[in-house]
Amino acid sequence: MTPSVVEFYKGKNILITGGTGFLGKVLIEKLLRSFPDIGTIYLLLRAKKGLTEEERLKIVFNNKVFANLREKQPDVFKKIKLVAGDVLDDNLGLSNDDALELRRNCNIVFHSAACVRFDQNLKDAVNVNIKGTQRILKLAETMEKIEAFVHLSTAYCRCKLEVLEEKLYPAVHSPAKIIDLVDWLDDKTLSYIEPKLISSEPNTYAYTKAMTEDLVAEYSSKFPIAIGRPSIVVAAWKEPLFGWVDNINGPTGLLIGSGKGVIRSMHCKPSYLADAIPVDIVVNGCILIAYTTALDRSKDVRIFNMTLSGIQKITWREIIELGKKWVNEYPFTVALWYPGGTIKSYWLTHQVAHILTHVLPAYFIDMLLLLLGKKTFMVNLQVRVSHGLSILQYYTTKQWHFKNTNFLSLQNRITKSENNIFYTDISTLDRDEYLKNYIIGTKLYVLNEDPDSLPRARKLHRMLYWIDVIAKALFYSLLLWFLHSKCGFRSMQNYLSSLVNIDQGIVEIGEL
Numbered sequence: 001m002t003p004s005v006v007e008f009y010k011g012k013n014i015l016i017t018g019g020t021g022f023l024g025k026v027l028i029e030k031l032l033r034s035f036p037d038i039g040t041i042y043l044l045l046r047a048k049k050g051l052t053e054e055e056r057l058k059i060v061f062n063n064k065v066f067a068n069l070r071e072k073q074p075d076v077f078k079k080i081k082l083v084a085g086d087v088l089d090d091n092l093g094l095s096n097d098d099a100l101e102l103r104r105n106c107n108i109v110f111h112s113a114a115c116v117r118f119d120q121n122l123k124d125a126v127n128v129n130i131k132g133t134q135r136i137l138k139l140a141e142t143m144e145k146i147e148a149f150v151h152l153s154t155a156y157c158r159c160k161l162e163v164l165e166e167k168l169y170p171a172v173h174s175p176a177k178i179i180d181l182v183d184w185l186d187d188k189t190l191s192y193i194e195p196k197l198i199s200s201e202p203n204t205y206a207y208t209k210a211m212t213e214d215l216v217a218e219y220s221s222k223f224p225i226a227i228g229r230p231s232i233v234v235a236a237w238k239e240p241l242f243g244w245v246d247n248i249n250g251p252t253g254l255l256i257g258s259g260k261g262v263i264r265s266m267h268c269k270p271s272y273l274a275d276a277i278p279v280d281i282v283v284n285g286c287i288l289i290a291y292t293t294a295l296d297r298s299k300d301v302r303i304f305n306m307t308l309s310g311i312q313k314i315t316w317r318e319i320i321e322l323g324k325k326w327v328n329e330y331p332f333t334v335a336l337w338y339p340g341g342t343i344k345s346y347w348l349t350h351q352v353a354h355i356l357t358h359v360l361p362a363y364f365i366d367m368l369l370l371l372l373g374k375k376t377f378m379v380n381l382q383v384r385v386s387h388g389l390s391i392l393q394y395y396t397t398k399q400w401h402f403k404n405t406n407f408l409s410l411q412n413r414i415t416k417s418e419n420n421i422f423y424t425d426i427s428t429l430d431r432d433e434y435l436k437n438y439i440i441g442t443k444l445y446v447l448n449e450d451p452d453s454l455p456r457a458r459k460l461h462r463m464l465y466w467i468d469v470i471a472k473a474l475f476y477s478l479l480l481w482f483l484h485s486k487c488g489f490r491s492m493q494n495y496l497s498s499l500v501n502i503d504q505g506i507v508e509i510g511e512l
Contacts, residue, residue: 005291005418006035012147013039013105017087017136018113020045020056022247023152023233025065026283027110029240032069032076034287034421041079042102044113046086046093053084064445065240087113087132092139103142108290111136112152116249118203118391122194123182129208130175130215137219146223147294149216150286155231155275155307155402156395157210159202164229165403166303171214172200178211202394220301226293230282230306231402232395235438237278237429243441244279251276251319253388256442258320259327261337261464262385264357267350268343268396270317275308275402277426278434282306284422288410304410307402311427316343316396322435330439331461333453338461338468358382 014031018024031038045053061070061077069076083102085092091099113136115128133151140149158169178197182190198207213227234252235245245252257263285306293302308314320343327339341357344350359382366376410424419425443449449457 002295005288005414005422006037008291008294009035009287010037011039012107013042013145014108014110015042015044015083015102015106016110016112017044018111018152019043020060021112021116022245022249023230023279023282024112025060025063025246026236026240026244026279027112027286028080029065029069030280030283030287032079033073033240036076038079039107040081040105042081042083042106044083044085044087044092046084046088053082057082063246065244065246068240087135088127090135092135094139099139102139104144106140106143107145107147108294109136109140109143109146109149110152110286110290111150114152114209116205118205119387120204121187121191122198122204122207123187123190125204125208126178126182129205130212131179133212134175134179134215137216141219141222143223147297148290149219149223149225150290150293151212151216151225151227152286153213153227153229154206154209155229155305156206156400157201157213157229159206159394159398159400160200162399163401163403164305166229166305166406168213168217168227168301168303169210171211172207173197173211175211175215203391217301221299224293224297226289226302226304228282228286228289228304228306229402230277230285231308232274232276233279233282234276235278235441236280237426237434238423239280241441241445243434243437243439244445245438245441246445248446250392252438252442252446254392255323255327255439256332256446257385257388258323258341259332259339259439259442260335261339262381263389264341265350265353266320266341266343266389266396267347267393268316268320269345269399270320270343271315272396272399273308274314274316274319274396275400277306277308278429281424281426285407285410285424288414288422288424292410292413302406304407305402305404306407307404308426309400309402309404311404311408311425312429312431314431318431319435322432323439326436326439328461330436330443330454331457332443332447333449333457333460335460335464338464340468354386358386 009031016024016027019028028041028043031041043057045056047053048056051059057080083094083098085094085098094102111133113128113132115125137149140146155164158164161169185193194204198204201207201210216225216227219225232250234250235243248256254263254266258266285304289302289304296302324339331339342353344353362378362382365378369376369378407424411419414422444451
Protein backbone atom coordinates (compact mmCIF):
# COMPACT_ATOMS: atom_id res chain seq x y z
CA MET A 1 0.00 0.00 0.00
CA THR A 2 1.30 3.42 -0.97
CA PRO A 3 2.12 5.52 2.12
CA SER A 4 0.73 9.00 2.57
CA VAL A 5 3.14 11.92 2.50
CA VAL A 6 3.14 12.15 6.31
CA GLU A 7 3.69 8.40 6.63
CA PHE A 8 6.51 8.48 4.10
CA TYR A 9 8.44 11.21 5.93
CA LYS A 10 8.14 9.42 9.29
CA GLY A 11 11.65 8.77 10.57
CA LYS A 12 13.30 10.16 7.42
CA ASN A 13 16.65 11.87 7.83
CA ILE A 14 17.15 14.82 5.49
CA LEU A 15 20.16 16.86 4.39
CA ILE A 16 19.46 20.45 3.29
CA THR A 17 21.92 22.78 1.61
CA GLY A 18 21.10 26.46 1.26
CA GLY A 19 19.00 26.27 4.41
CA THR A 20 19.73 29.87 5.40
CA GLY A 21 18.38 31.20 2.11
CA PHE A 22 14.88 32.47 1.32
CA LEU A 23 13.55 29.15 0.07
CA GLY A 24 15.63 27.10 2.51
CA LYS A 25 14.13 28.71 5.61
CA VAL A 26 10.58 28.08 4.38
CA LEU A 27 11.47 24.45 3.59
CA ILE A 28 12.87 23.85 7.09
CA GLU A 29 9.85 25.47 8.72
CA LYS A 30 7.42 23.38 6.66
CA LEU A 31 9.21 20.10 7.39
CA LEU A 32 9.31 20.78 11.12
CA ARG A 33 5.69 21.89 11.30
CA SER A 34 4.10 19.27 9.05
CA PHE A 35 6.00 16.11 10.00
CA PRO A 36 5.98 15.58 13.77
CA ASP A 37 7.69 12.18 13.41
CA ILE A 38 10.42 13.26 11.00
CA GLY A 39 13.93 12.07 11.83
CA THR A 40 16.93 14.41 11.81
CA ILE A 41 17.24 17.43 9.54
CA TYR A 42 20.92 17.95 8.79
CA LEU A 43 21.65 21.56 7.91
CA LEU A 44 24.92 22.19 6.06
CA LEU A 45 26.20 25.55 7.27
CA ARG A 46 29.45 27.48 7.05
CA ALA A 47 31.00 30.25 9.09
CA LYS A 48 30.41 33.65 7.46
CA LYS A 49 31.14 37.32 8.09
CA GLY A 50 32.85 36.68 11.42
CA LEU A 51 30.01 34.50 12.69
CA THR A 52 30.45 30.85 13.62
CA GLU A 53 28.13 28.17 12.27
CA GLU A 54 26.32 28.03 15.63
CA GLU A 55 25.84 31.81 15.71
CA ARG A 56 24.45 31.82 12.18
CA LEU A 57 22.05 28.99 13.04
CA LYS A 58 20.79 30.92 16.06
CA ILE A 59 20.16 33.98 13.89
CA VAL A 60 18.26 31.84 11.37
CA PHE A 61 15.94 30.40 14.01
CA ASN A 62 15.27 33.85 15.45
CA ASN A 63 13.81 34.86 12.09
CA LYS A 64 10.11 35.77 12.05
CA VAL A 65 9.44 32.85 9.72
CA PHE A 66 9.88 30.51 12.71
CA ALA A 67 7.77 32.60 15.11
CA ASN A 68 4.84 30.16 15.22
CA LEU A 69 7.12 27.19 15.81
CA ARG A 70 9.00 28.98 18.58
CA GLU A 71 5.69 29.73 20.29
CA LYS A 72 3.81 26.46 19.77
CA GLN A 73 6.47 23.77 19.22
CA PRO A 74 9.74 24.99 20.75
CA ASP A 75 11.09 21.46 21.19
CA VAL A 76 10.86 20.77 17.46
CA PHE A 77 14.15 22.57 16.83
CA LYS A 78 15.94 19.67 18.51
CA LYS A 79 15.40 17.77 15.28
CA ILE A 80 17.87 20.10 13.54
CA LYS A 81 21.51 19.03 13.55
CA LEU A 82 24.13 21.52 12.43
CA VAL A 83 26.67 20.07 10.01
CA ALA A 84 29.63 22.42 9.69
CA GLY A 85 30.70 22.52 6.07
CA ASP A 86 30.85 24.46 2.82
CA VAL A 87 30.04 23.50 -0.77
CA LEU A 88 33.20 25.41 -1.77
CA ASP A 89 35.50 23.08 0.18
CA ASP A 90 36.88 19.72 -0.88
CA ASN A 91 34.72 16.95 0.61
CA LEU A 92 32.42 19.80 1.69
CA GLY A 93 34.77 20.50 4.61
CA LEU A 94 32.96 17.84 6.65
CA SER A 95 34.46 16.27 9.75
CA ASN A 96 34.95 12.51 9.59
CA ASP A 97 32.16 11.95 12.13
CA ASP A 98 29.64 14.12 10.24
CA ALA A 99 30.50 12.53 6.91
CA LEU A 100 30.12 9.04 8.38
CA GLU A 101 26.76 9.89 9.98
CA LEU A 102 25.39 11.28 6.72
CA ARG A 103 26.55 8.24 4.78
CA ARG A 104 24.88 5.87 7.22
CA ASN A 105 21.64 7.71 7.97
CA CYS A 106 20.61 10.23 5.28
CA ASN A 107 17.53 9.33 3.20
CA ILE A 108 16.73 12.53 1.29
CA VAL A 109 18.83 15.44 0.00
CA PHE A 110 17.41 18.85 -0.87
CA HIS A 111 20.15 20.77 -2.66
CA SER A 112 19.25 24.45 -2.99
CA ALA A 113 22.61 26.09 -2.22
CA ALA A 114 23.57 28.30 -5.16
CA CYS A 115 25.06 31.60 -6.17
CA VAL A 116 21.91 33.52 -7.16
CA ARG A 117 23.61 36.75 -8.24
CA PHE A 118 23.06 37.11 -11.96
CA ASP A 119 26.14 39.33 -12.36
CA GLN A 120 28.56 37.08 -10.49
CA ASN A 121 31.84 36.44 -12.29
CA LEU A 122 32.10 33.08 -14.01
CA LYS A 123 34.70 31.55 -11.71
CA ASP A 124 32.65 32.17 -8.57
CA ALA A 125 29.43 31.00 -10.24
CA VAL A 126 31.12 27.79 -11.42
CA ASN A 127 32.68 27.13 -8.02
CA VAL A 128 29.33 27.36 -6.21
CA ASN A 129 26.76 26.17 -8.73
CA ILE A 130 28.69 23.45 -10.57
CA LYS A 131 31.56 22.33 -8.36
CA GLY A 132 29.47 22.74 -5.21
CA THR A 133 26.75 20.52 -6.68
CA GLN A 134 29.37 17.99 -7.77
CA ARG A 135 30.62 17.72 -4.18
CA ILE A 136 27.07 17.15 -2.88
CA LEU A 137 26.47 14.49 -5.55
CA LYS A 138 29.67 12.66 -4.62
CA LEU A 139 28.57 12.61 -0.99
CA ALA A 140 25.08 11.39 -1.95
CA GLU A 141 26.67 8.61 -3.99
CA THR A 142 28.12 7.17 -0.77
CA MET A 143 24.86 7.38 1.24
CA GLU A 144 23.71 3.88 2.11
CA LYS A 145 20.00 4.72 2.52
CA ILE A 146 19.42 7.49 0.01
CA GLU A 147 15.92 7.45 -1.52
CA ALA A 148 15.69 10.79 -3.30
CA PHE A 149 17.97 13.64 -4.36
CA VAL A 150 16.14 16.88 -5.27
CA HIS A 151 18.22 19.50 -7.07
CA LEU A 152 16.81 23.05 -7.34
CA SER A 153 17.54 24.60 -10.72
CA THR A 154 15.64 27.39 -12.48
CA ALA A 155 13.00 27.61 -15.20
CA TYR A 156 15.25 30.22 -16.84
CA CYS A 157 18.09 27.80 -17.56
CA ARG A 158 17.52 27.87 -21.33
CA CYS A 159 16.59 31.47 -22.03
CA LYS A 160 17.00 31.22 -25.81
CA LEU A 161 14.09 28.76 -25.95
CA GLU A 162 10.60 30.24 -26.07
CA VAL A 163 9.11 26.95 -24.84
CA LEU A 164 10.85 24.98 -22.09
CA GLU A 165 9.71 21.40 -21.69
CA GLU A 166 10.15 19.16 -18.66
CA LYS A 167 13.11 17.41 -20.13
CA LEU A 168 16.88 17.56 -19.93
CA TYR A 169 18.60 19.75 -22.52
CA PRO A 170 22.22 18.91 -23.38
CA ALA A 171 24.68 21.42 -21.96
CA VAL A 172 26.38 23.77 -24.42
CA HIS A 173 29.71 22.92 -22.82
CA SER A 174 30.89 19.96 -20.80
CA PRO A 175 30.64 20.75 -17.06
CA ALA A 176 33.91 18.90 -16.42
CA LYS A 177 35.74 20.91 -19.07
CA ILE A 178 34.40 24.22 -17.76
CA ILE A 179 35.49 23.26 -14.24
CA ASP A 180 39.00 22.54 -15.56
CA LEU A 181 38.98 25.77 -17.54
CA VAL A 182 38.16 28.07 -14.61
CA ASP A 183 40.71 26.24 -12.44
CA TRP A 184 43.42 26.61 -15.07
CA LEU A 185 42.93 30.14 -16.42
CA ASP A 186 43.87 33.28 -14.53
CA ASP A 187 41.11 35.75 -13.65
CA LYS A 188 42.08 38.30 -16.32
CA THR A 189 42.00 35.76 -19.17
CA LEU A 190 38.79 34.20 -17.92
CA SER A 191 37.14 37.63 -17.70
CA TYR A 192 38.16 38.30 -21.31
CA ILE A 193 36.62 35.12 -22.74
CA GLU A 194 33.59 35.02 -20.39
CA PRO A 195 31.16 36.82 -22.77
CA LYS A 196 31.89 34.29 -25.51
CA LEU A 197 31.64 31.30 -23.17
CA ILE A 198 28.25 32.25 -21.74
CA SER A 199 26.79 33.63 -24.99
CA SER A 200 24.09 30.91 -24.98
CA GLU A 201 22.57 32.48 -21.86
CA PRO A 202 22.06 36.05 -20.57
CA ASN A 203 24.22 35.71 -17.45
CA THR A 204 26.52 33.42 -15.50
CA TYR A 205 23.67 32.25 -13.26
CA ALA A 206 21.60 30.78 -16.12
CA TYR A 207 24.73 29.44 -17.83
CA THR A 208 26.02 27.54 -14.80
CA LYS A 209 22.55 26.32 -13.81
CA ALA A 210 22.12 24.85 -17.30
CA MET A 211 25.40 22.96 -17.09
CA THR A 212 24.71 21.80 -13.55
CA GLU A 213 21.58 20.00 -14.73
CA ASP A 214 23.75 18.00 -17.11
CA LEU A 215 26.09 17.14 -14.25
CA VAL A 216 23.22 16.06 -11.98
CA ALA A 217 21.81 13.78 -14.70
CA GLU A 218 25.08 11.84 -14.82
CA TYR A 219 24.24 10.40 -11.39
CA SER A 220 20.64 9.38 -12.16
CA SER A 221 21.56 5.71 -12.62
CA LYS A 222 23.15 5.62 -9.15
CA PHE A 223 20.25 6.92 -7.04
CA PRO A 224 16.81 8.50 -7.67
CA ILE A 225 17.20 12.11 -8.80
CA ALA A 226 14.74 14.87 -9.65
CA ILE A 227 15.29 18.45 -10.75
CA GLY A 228 12.88 21.21 -9.72
CA ARG A 229 12.85 24.29 -11.93
CA PRO A 230 10.98 27.13 -10.22
CA SER A 231 10.43 30.38 -12.10
CA ILE A 232 10.94 33.66 -10.20
CA VAL A 233 10.40 32.77 -6.52
CA VAL A 234 8.45 35.48 -4.69
CA ALA A 235 6.69 36.12 -1.37
CA ALA A 236 4.65 33.45 0.41
CA TRP A 237 1.02 33.03 -0.56
CA LYS A 238 -0.30 31.35 2.62
CA GLU A 239 2.51 29.89 4.71
CA PRO A 240 4.31 30.32 6.95
CA LEU A 241 3.09 33.95 7.00
CA PHE A 242 1.01 35.84 4.45
CA GLY A 243 3.36 37.81 2.20
CA TRP A 244 6.54 36.67 3.96
CA VAL A 245 9.72 37.56 2.10
CA ASP A 246 13.21 38.35 3.39
CA ASN A 247 15.22 39.67 0.44
CA ILE A 248 15.14 42.41 -2.19
CA ASN A 249 15.82 40.20 -5.20
CA GLY A 250 13.86 40.59 -8.44
CA PRO A 251 10.25 41.80 -8.12
CA THR A 252 10.63 42.54 -4.39
CA GLY A 253 13.37 45.07 -5.07
CA LEU A 254 11.24 46.55 -7.84
CA LEU A 255 8.26 46.95 -5.49
CA ILE A 256 10.37 48.63 -2.83
CA GLY A 257 12.28 50.83 -5.28
CA SER A 258 9.14 52.07 -7.01
CA GLY A 259 7.23 52.37 -3.71
CA LYS A 260 9.94 54.63 -2.32
CA GLY A 261 9.90 56.79 -5.45
CA VAL A 262 13.42 55.79 -6.50
CA ILE A 263 12.43 53.87 -9.65
CA ARG A 264 10.51 56.11 -12.08
CA SER A 265 10.98 54.27 -15.36
CA MET A 266 11.39 50.65 -16.39
CA HIS A 267 11.86 48.96 -19.74
CA CYS A 268 9.14 46.35 -19.93
CA LYS A 269 6.71 44.76 -22.38
CA PRO A 270 3.51 45.41 -20.41
CA SER A 271 1.39 42.88 -22.33
CA TYR A 272 3.85 40.02 -21.78
CA LEU A 273 2.99 37.37 -19.21
CA ALA A 274 5.02 37.29 -16.02
CA ASP A 275 5.93 34.00 -14.36
CA ALA A 276 6.63 34.33 -10.65
CA ILE A 277 5.68 31.65 -8.13
CA PRO A 278 5.17 31.94 -4.35
CA VAL A 279 7.84 30.35 -2.20
CA ASP A 280 5.38 28.12 -0.31
CA ILE A 281 4.21 26.56 -3.58
CA VAL A 282 7.84 25.78 -4.45
CA VAL A 283 8.49 24.27 -1.02
CA ASN A 284 5.40 22.07 -1.16
CA GLY A 285 6.48 21.05 -4.64
CA CYS A 286 9.93 20.04 -3.36
CA ILE A 287 8.41 17.91 -0.60
CA LEU A 288 6.13 16.12 -3.07
CA ILE A 289 8.90 15.73 -5.67
CA ALA A 290 11.06 13.93 -3.10
CA TYR A 291 8.06 11.79 -2.10
CA THR A 292 7.18 10.69 -5.65
CA THR A 293 10.83 10.27 -6.68
CA ALA A 294 11.48 7.93 -3.76
CA LEU A 295 8.34 5.90 -4.47
CA ASP A 296 8.89 5.59 -8.24
CA ARG A 297 12.67 5.04 -8.07
CA SER A 298 13.09 5.94 -11.74
CA LYS A 299 16.50 5.40 -13.31
CA ASP A 300 16.04 8.55 -15.38
CA VAL A 301 16.26 12.06 -13.99
CA ARG A 302 12.81 13.64 -13.70
CA ILE A 303 12.21 17.33 -14.36
CA PHE A 304 9.49 19.48 -12.78
CA ASN A 305 8.88 23.00 -14.11
CA MET A 306 7.39 24.77 -11.10
CA THR A 307 5.72 27.62 -12.97
CA LEU A 308 2.48 29.52 -13.59
CA SER A 309 2.19 28.62 -17.27
CA GLY A 310 -1.27 27.34 -18.09
CA ILE A 311 -2.51 27.99 -14.54
CA GLN A 312 -2.50 31.74 -13.96
CA LYS A 313 -2.13 34.44 -16.61
CA ILE A 314 -0.95 37.78 -15.33
CA THR A 315 0.82 40.46 -17.33
CA TRP A 316 3.56 42.79 -16.17
CA ARG A 317 1.10 45.68 -16.57
CA GLU A 318 -1.32 44.04 -14.13
CA ILE A 319 1.44 43.39 -11.60
CA ILE A 320 2.69 46.97 -11.75
CA GLU A 321 -0.80 48.51 -11.58
CA LEU A 322 -1.78 46.33 -8.62
CA GLY A 323 1.52 47.14 -6.97
CA LYS A 324 0.82 50.88 -7.34
CA LYS A 325 -2.66 50.42 -5.92
CA TRP A 326 -1.48 48.73 -2.74
CA VAL A 327 1.62 50.88 -2.26
CA ASN A 328 -0.72 53.89 -2.18
CA GLU A 329 -2.83 52.10 0.43
CA TYR A 330 0.13 50.81 2.48
CA PRO A 331 2.95 53.29 1.78
CA PHE A 332 6.46 52.90 3.13
CA THR A 333 7.47 54.85 6.22
CA VAL A 334 10.57 56.26 4.52
CA ALA A 335 10.32 57.38 0.88
CA LEU A 336 12.38 59.66 -1.33
CA TRP A 337 9.50 60.81 -3.52
CA TYR A 338 5.89 60.06 -4.30
CA PRO A 339 5.57 56.70 -6.13
CA GLY A 340 5.02 57.23 -9.80
CA GLY A 341 6.65 56.74 -13.15
CA THR A 342 5.65 54.43 -15.94
CA ILE A 343 6.81 51.35 -17.79
CA LYS A 344 8.29 51.92 -21.25
CA SER A 345 7.80 49.47 -24.09
CA TYR A 346 10.70 50.88 -26.09
CA TRP A 347 14.31 50.99 -24.99
CA LEU A 348 14.91 54.51 -26.34
CA THR A 349 11.98 56.09 -24.50
CA HIS A 350 13.12 54.35 -21.33
CA GLN A 351 16.64 55.75 -21.76
CA VAL A 352 15.27 59.29 -22.14
CA ALA A 353 13.05 58.84 -19.08
CA HIS A 354 15.97 57.30 -17.20
CA ILE A 355 18.09 60.41 -17.77
CA LEU A 356 15.28 62.82 -16.90
CA THR A 357 13.82 60.99 -13.88
CA HIS A 358 16.80 59.03 -12.50
CA VAL A 359 20.15 60.53 -13.49
CA LEU A 360 19.51 64.29 -13.42
CA PRO A 361 17.51 64.26 -10.14
CA ALA A 362 20.25 62.13 -8.55
CA TYR A 363 22.92 64.68 -9.49
CA PHE A 364 20.67 67.54 -8.39
CA ILE A 365 20.05 66.00 -4.95
CA ASP A 366 23.73 65.18 -4.45
CA MET A 367 24.63 68.74 -5.47
CA LEU A 368 22.29 70.12 -2.80
CA LEU A 369 23.72 67.73 -0.21
CA LEU A 370 27.23 68.76 -1.20
CA LEU A 371 26.38 72.45 -0.80
CA LEU A 372 24.87 71.70 2.61
CA GLY A 373 28.00 69.83 3.68
CA LYS A 374 26.17 66.52 3.86
CA LYS A 375 27.26 63.10 2.59
CA THR A 376 26.09 62.41 -0.97
CA PHE A 377 24.44 59.11 -1.89
CA MET A 378 21.91 59.50 -4.71
CA VAL A 379 24.25 59.04 -7.69
CA ASN A 380 25.71 55.86 -6.21
CA LEU A 381 22.21 54.66 -5.35
CA GLN A 382 20.99 55.26 -8.89
CA VAL A 383 23.98 53.43 -10.34
CA ARG A 384 23.06 50.36 -8.26
CA VAL A 385 19.37 50.70 -9.13
CA SER A 386 20.14 51.03 -12.84
CA HIS A 387 22.39 47.98 -12.73
CA GLY A 388 19.68 45.95 -11.01
CA LEU A 389 17.06 47.10 -13.53
CA SER A 390 19.30 46.24 -16.47
CA ILE A 391 19.47 42.65 -15.19
CA LEU A 392 15.76 42.37 -14.41
CA GLN A 393 14.69 43.98 -17.68
CA TYR A 394 16.00 41.03 -19.68
CA TYR A 395 13.17 39.03 -18.15
CA THR A 396 10.51 41.74 -18.49
CA THR A 397 11.06 42.23 -22.23
CA LYS A 398 10.83 38.56 -23.22
CA GLN A 399 8.18 35.93 -22.85
CA TRP A 400 8.44 32.19 -22.24
CA HIS A 401 6.07 29.26 -21.94
CA PHE A 402 6.98 26.46 -19.55
CA LYS A 403 5.48 23.01 -19.94
CA ASN A 404 4.62 21.84 -16.41
CA THR A 405 2.70 18.58 -16.74
CA ASN A 406 4.90 16.75 -14.23
CA PHE A 407 4.54 19.55 -11.70
CA LEU A 408 0.76 19.70 -12.09
CA SER A 409 0.51 15.91 -11.71
CA LEU A 410 1.90 16.06 -8.16
CA GLN A 411 -1.50 17.00 -6.75
CA ASN A 412 -2.95 13.85 -8.33
CA ARG A 413 -0.55 11.63 -6.41
CA ILE A 414 -1.91 12.50 -2.98
CA THR A 415 -5.27 12.66 -1.24
CA LYS A 416 -7.54 15.70 -1.12
CA SER A 417 -6.81 16.25 2.58
CA GLU A 418 -3.04 16.20 1.96
CA ASN A 419 -3.48 18.55 -0.98
CA ASN A 420 -4.77 21.05 1.56
CA ILE A 421 -1.53 20.67 3.51
CA PHE A 422 0.97 20.35 0.65
CA TYR A 423 -0.87 22.55 -1.83
CA THR A 424 0.64 23.08 -5.28
CA ASP A 425 -2.52 24.24 -7.06
CA ILE A 426 -2.13 27.96 -7.61
CA SER A 427 -5.22 28.37 -9.78
CA THR A 428 -7.23 29.76 -6.85
CA LEU A 429 -4.74 32.50 -5.98
CA ASP A 430 -6.42 35.92 -5.81
CA ARG A 431 -3.77 38.16 -7.38
CA ASP A 432 -5.22 41.36 -5.89
CA GLU A 433 -5.16 39.95 -2.35
CA TYR A 434 -1.75 38.41 -2.95
CA LEU A 435 -0.18 41.70 -4.10
CA LYS A 436 -1.64 43.44 -1.07
CA ASN A 437 -0.04 40.88 1.25
CA TYR A 438 3.19 41.12 -0.75
CA ILE A 439 3.40 44.88 -0.15
CA ILE A 440 2.61 44.46 3.54
CA GLY A 441 5.17 41.65 3.73
CA THR A 442 7.94 43.85 2.34
CA LYS A 443 7.10 46.46 4.98
CA LEU A 444 7.06 44.01 7.88
CA TYR A 445 9.75 41.47 6.99
CA VAL A 446 12.20 43.21 4.66
CA LEU A 447 12.08 46.82 5.87
CA ASN A 448 11.14 45.85 9.45
CA GLU A 449 8.58 48.64 9.70
CA ASP A 450 6.38 48.80 12.77
CA PRO A 451 2.70 48.21 11.86
CA ASP A 452 1.84 51.14 14.12
CA SER A 453 3.82 53.45 11.83
CA LEU A 454 1.21 53.19 9.05
CA PRO A 455 -0.62 56.47 9.96
CA ARG A 456 2.70 58.34 9.86
CA ALA A 457 3.57 56.67 6.53
CA ARG A 458 0.23 57.72 5.05
CA LYS A 459 0.77 61.29 6.25
CA LEU A 460 4.18 61.38 4.53
CA HIS A 461 2.62 59.83 1.44
CA ARG A 462 0.03 62.62 1.21
CA MET A 463 2.71 65.25 1.70
CA LEU A 464 4.87 63.74 -1.05
CA TYR A 465 1.84 63.65 -3.32
CA TRP A 466 1.34 67.43 -3.06
CA ILE A 467 5.08 68.07 -3.42
CA ASP A 468 4.98 65.96 -6.58
CA VAL A 469 1.98 67.90 -7.91
CA ILE A 470 3.61 71.27 -7.20
CA ALA A 471 6.94 70.16 -8.71
CA LYS A 472 5.22 69.02 -11.91
CA ALA A 473 3.23 72.24 -12.11
CA LEU A 474 6.42 74.30 -11.77
CA PHE A 475 8.20 72.15 -14.36
CA TYR A 476 5.44 72.50 -16.95
CA SER A 477 5.10 76.22 -16.22
CA LEU A 478 8.82 76.64 -16.78
CA LEU A 479 8.60 74.63 -19.99
CA LEU A 480 5.76 76.82 -21.29
CA TRP A 481 7.74 79.92 -20.40
CA PHE A 482 10.68 78.67 -22.41
CA LEU A 483 8.47 77.87 -25.39
CA HIS A 484 6.74 81.26 -25.41
CA SER A 485 9.62 83.45 -24.41
CA LYS A 486 11.24 85.48 -27.21
CA CYS A 487 14.60 84.46 -25.93
CA GLY A 488 13.49 80.96 -25.06
CA PHE A 489 16.07 79.31 -27.26
CA ARG A 490 18.91 81.35 -25.82
CA SER A 491 17.62 80.74 -22.31
CA MET A 492 17.59 77.03 -23.00
CA GLN A 493 21.19 77.19 -24.22
CA ASN A 494 22.26 79.02 -21.08
CA TYR A 495 20.36 76.54 -18.93
CA LEU A 496 22.00 73.55 -20.58
CA SER A 497 25.42 75.18 -20.30
CA SER A 498 24.87 75.71 -16.58
CA LEU A 499 23.91 72.06 -16.21
CA VAL A 500 27.15 71.03 -17.92
CA ASN A 501 29.15 73.28 -15.63
CA ILE A 502 27.42 71.85 -12.58
CA ASP A 503 28.03 68.30 -13.79
CA GLN A 504 31.72 69.06 -14.45
CA GLY A 505 32.01 70.64 -11.03
CA ILE A 506 30.61 67.56 -9.36
CA VAL A 507 33.02 65.35 -11.31
CA GLU A 508 35.99 67.56 -10.38
CA ILE A 509 34.98 67.55 -6.74
CA GLY A 510 34.62 63.76 -6.85
CA GLU A 511 38.11 63.47 -8.37
CA LEU A 512 39.55 65.61 -5.58
